[in-house]
Amino acid sequence: MTAPADGERPLLAVEDLRTYFLGTPGPVRSVDGVSFELNSGSTLGIVGESGSGKSVLCRSIMGLLPRQGVERGGRVLFKGADTSNLTEAQRRALWGREMSMVFQDPMTSLNPVMIIGKQITESLRLHLGLSKDESRKAAIDLLSSVGIPEPDRRFSEFPHQLSGGMRQRVTIAIALACQPSLLFADEPTTALDVTVQAQILDLLSAEQQERHMGMILVSHDLGVVAGHTDEVAVMYAGKIVEKAPTARLFSSMRMPYTEALFNSMPRLEDESHRRLAAIKGRPPSLVDLPRGCSFAPRCPYAQARCLEEEPQLRTDEKNPEHSFACWYPVDGPKSARSVPRNAPESVEA
Amino acid sequence: MLVALMTDNGEGHLRQGEVLLRVTHLVVEYPSAGGGRVHAVSDVSIDLVEGETLGLVGESGCGKSTLGRAILQLPRPKSGSVIFDDLDLTHLRGKQLRRIRQKVQIIFQDPISSLNPRHRIFDIVADPLRMWRTGTKAEIAAKVRQVLQDVGLDPDAVGRRRPFELSGGQCQRVCIARALIQEPKVLVCDEPVSSLDVSVQAQVLNLLEDMKLRYGLTLLFIAHDLAVVKSISDRVAVMYLGKLCEVSSADDLYRRPAHPYTRALLRAIPIPDPAHKQSIEGVITGELPSPVSPPSGCRFRTRCPRADEICAAEEPPMRELADGHHVACHHPLWDGTGAAEPATSVAVPQGGGELTCGGS
Numbered sequence: 001m002t003a004p005a006d007g008e009r010p011l012l013a014v015e016d017l018r019t020y021f022l023g024t025p026g027p028v029r030s031v032d033g034v035s036f037e038l039n040s041g042s043t044l045g046i047v048g049e050s051g052s053g054k055s056v057l058c059r060s061i062m063g064l065l066p067r068q069g070v071e072r073g074g075r076v077l078f079k080g081a082d083t084s085n086l087t088e089a090q091r092r093a094l095w096g097r098e099m100s101m102v103f104q105d106p107m108t109s110l111n112p113v114m115i116i117g118k119q120i121t122e123s124l125r126l127h128l129g130l131s132k133d134e135s136r137k138a139a140i141d142l143l144s145s146v147g148i149p150e151p152d153r154r155f156s157e158f159p160h161q162l163s164g165g166m167r168q169r170v171t172i173a174i175a176l177a178c179q180p181s182l183l184f185a186d187e188p189t190t191a192l193d194v195t196v197q198a199q200i201l202d203l204l205s206a207e208q209q210e211r212h213m214g215m216i217l218v219s220h221d222l223g224v225v226a227g228h229t230d231e232v233a234v235m236y237a238g239k240i241v242e243k244a245p246t247a248r249l250f251s252s253m254r255m256p257y258t259e260a261l262f263n264s265m266p267r268l269e270d271e272s273h274r275r276l277a278a279i280k281g282r283p284p285s286l287v288d289l290p291r292g293c294s295f296a297p298r299c300p301y302a303q304a305r306c307l308e309e310e311p312q313l314r315t316d317e318k319n320p321e322h323s324f325a326c327w328y329p330v331d332g333p334k335s336a337r338s339v340p341r342n343a344p345e346s347v348e349a
Numbered sequence: 350m351l352v353a354l355m356t357d358n359g360e361g362h363l364r365q366g367e368v369l370l371r372v373t374h375l376v377v378e379y380p381s382a383g384g385g386r387v388h389a390v391s392d393v394s395i396d397l398v399e400g401e402t403l404g405l406v407g408e409s410g411c412g413k414s415t416l417g418r419a420i421l422q423l424p425r426p427k428s429g430s431v432i433f434d435d436l437d438l439t440h441l442r443g444k445q446l447r448r449i450r451q452k453v454q455i456i457f458q459d460p461i462s463s464l465n466p467r468h469r470i471f472d473i474v475a476d477p478l479r480m481w482r483t484g485t486k487a488e489i490a491a492k493v494r495q496v497l498q499d500v501g502l503d504p505d506a507v508g509r510r511r512p513f514e515l516s517g518g519q520c521q522r523v524c525i526a527r528a529l530i531q532e533p534k535v536l537v538c539d540e541p542v543s544s545l546d547v548s549v550q551a552q553v554l555n556l557l558e559d560m561k562l563r564y565g566l567t568l569l570f571i572a573h574d575l576a577v578v579k580s581i582s583d584r585v586a587v588m589y590l591g592k593l594c595e596v597s598s599a600d601d602l603y604r605r606p607a608h609p610y611t612r613a614l615l616r617a618i619p620i621p622d623p624a625h626k627q628s629i630e631g632v633i634t635g636e637l638p639s640p641v642s643p644p645s646g647c648r649f650r651t652r653c654p655r656a657d658e659i660c661a662a663e664e665p666p667m668r669e670l671a672d673g674h675h676v677a678c679h680h681p682l683w684d685g686t687g688a689a690e691p692a693t694s695v696a697v698p699q700g701g702g703e704l705t706c707g708g709s
Contacts, residue, residue, distance in 0.1 A: 049546040049547070049548060049549075050546050163636050163637075164409075165636050166636070193408040193409055193573060193636075193637075194408070194573060194574070194575070194614060194617045194618060195408060195613060195614065195617045195633055195636075196408075196636060197617065197619070198616075198617040198619070198632065199634065201619070220546060220547060221547070221619060222547075222621040223618065223619030223620055223621040224619045226619065226620065226621045226622055226623045226625070227619055227620070227623065227625065246623045247623045247624065250621065250622060250623050260548070261547065261548065262621060264547055264548050264550070264551040265547055265551075265576070265621060266551070266554070266574075266576040266577050266579065266580035267576060267580075268575065268576050268579060268603055268615065268618060268620075270579075270580065271600060272579050272580060272581065272582055272583065272599040272600055273558065273580070273581070273583075274580065275555060275558070276551035276554055276555055276580065277551065278548060278549075278551035278552040278554075278555055279548035279551070279552075280552075282516055282518065282548075282549065
């Protein structure tokens with residue numbers, strides 16, 4: 001969406017990233033060959049069901065996973081530099097300063113025995129070397145910029161004195177404190193009420209634009225990503241199965257999984273008691289993935305080939321920004337509501 | 350107000366004639382840490398006609414779950430009555446109450462923690478029958494198998510497993526089976542799909558619709574997600590801070606919300622269409638006030654764009670704006686005289702189109 005700030009280099013480039021958790025009976029392939037790029041000032045949405053690898057992907061990029069028991073592969077280039085082999089100390093210099101994360105549950109991601117002001121000034125003093133007074137002033141400014149009333153008083157309150165929405169605003173203030181260039185928002189509104197969710201999403205979008213950050217917004221809700229991202233990647237069983245600019249994805253989705261996810265949502269404009277198009281079955285085990293396409297056992301359009309050969313993420317010939325991993329892609333949400341077809345639409349070499 | 354003021358004692362939306370369950374003037378309070386009282390449910394009346402689904406929506410902390418549980422006398426309400434089968438449940442004790450609970454069952458939000466982790470699925474579902482000694486061992490076994498099949502589980506595959514071996518969606522099916530085995534008349538569903546993925550959520554919602562028909566159930570469906578509630582309900586009641594704001598048929602409520610809070614809830618729902626621009630008008634800011642000291646008059650007034658002096662002074666009565674559409678508001682978004690504001694209906698994007706049935 002936005003051109004890279006410095007030359008042609010994207011802010012973040014992820015190349016064939018793999019994260020396997022070792023265990024018996026075999027490794028859990030949580031992230032299995034994911035590649036994408038993200039530019040400054042743009043937002044990538046990642047959607048998928050629980051267990052599809054969305055959160056593990058974010059944590060792998062940030063380097064938040066334990067060293068032991070995890071097998072890694074691929075590269076993460078942040079501002080052109082490979083971060084795969086950084087030491088702990090080098091990573092610490094990045095966390096908070098260059099990349100930070102807003103977690104799902106604001107109840108558990110704050111320290112319950114530390115006043116919220118201190119939790120914000122911590123990184124300001126460490127990374128930016130501000131004095132006590134300077135950091136206090138900066139923290140109060142941050143609290144007021146994320147919409148917390150009476151920031152002076154709130155500064156010295158503990159997390160339990162705040163509501164869920166206010167706590168999530170505090171975690172956003174912490175994440176933004178050192179002006180990072182990359183922000184991960186991992187299901188930032190899942191624990192919140194719908195009216196508060198709208199406020200928090202708008203806040204994140206406004207801060208992202210104002211600070212020209214790159215943002216990765218993870219959600220299981222297609223409605224959340226629709227209004228707040230430039231590009232969307234759909235994940236299933238550890239892989240990206242479709243990726244496109246947001247408007248394009250919603251107007252002409254090609255991957256049957258995206259369509260199934262979209263169709264299974266209850267909608268306001270539908271009459272009540274309309275039968276929902278549920279996806280049959282459940283996501284496969286990441287230890288023992290089915291042969292061929294991982295979605296094939298649940299896919300209404302699956303053919304013999306889908307059960308044998310795994311489709312790779314490929315680019316749509318007419319729309320180079322749109323890619324999907326499917327042998328028999330669908331045409332878009334409208335035509336796709338017709339009966340599942342039986343004939344392959346276009347078979348390529 | 351030009352409308353014929355159907356002022357009443359907060360029961361204007363209750364229907365005459367045969368109802369299966371009638372809850373009137375229910376009050377539930379909890380002691381709070383500071384010595385005050387949490388006004389969880391304040392004078393709420395609802396009724397359920399046999400075979401219908403009433404949706405109950407609101408933000409967390411509005412008292413919707415407390416209301417659902419208080420119907421089963423868990424906890425006991427402070428005052429008010431719950432009439433089911435000509436009996437006032439608030440007066441029942443001990444075995445009498447437990448017997449009624451066979452007919453009024455509940456399923457909870459977190460399916461995994463509402464099943465005993467050390468029991469096998471077969472025993473979990475069979476327990477209610479064993480407790481009441483209904484039938485022989487073989488009869489009970491046959492019935493458990495039947496119910497498990499009805500909720501879409503293979504009795505041979507899951508019967509001997511324990512809850513941790515099942516997914517969240519499967520556990521919710523077990524909870525539904527456990528409730529259904531006693532052949533209840535009323536099923537209270539307390540956020541049954543909020544902890545499930547969207548694909549599994551659709552499966553469970555479809556299952557509830559099927560079971561409602563097969564077992565002749567009447568549902569009280571509690572949820573915070575309006576799209577989910579609309580999809581399953583005949584009527585919807587919107588709750589805010591322990592009070593009802595609006596009660597109407599599901600389709601009418603979404604077509605023309607009358608309470609500013611209902612409109613705000615509808616507007617806040619993220620629409621899966623990038624072309625849809627969220628309307629700024631009617632969006633509310635801030636959060637739910639404390640239920641320990643709720644605002645005077647209308648409880649929504651502190652967040653309401655239309656609030657004025659009368660809202661602080663007087664509590665708005667529940668009145669009928671149109672046939673079956675009731676609202677408790679001094680300044681509703683439209684009134685029954687036809688001088689409505691047409692722009693208040695919620696804009697929905699096109700493309701919702703012809704959804705074919707789930708082919709599972």
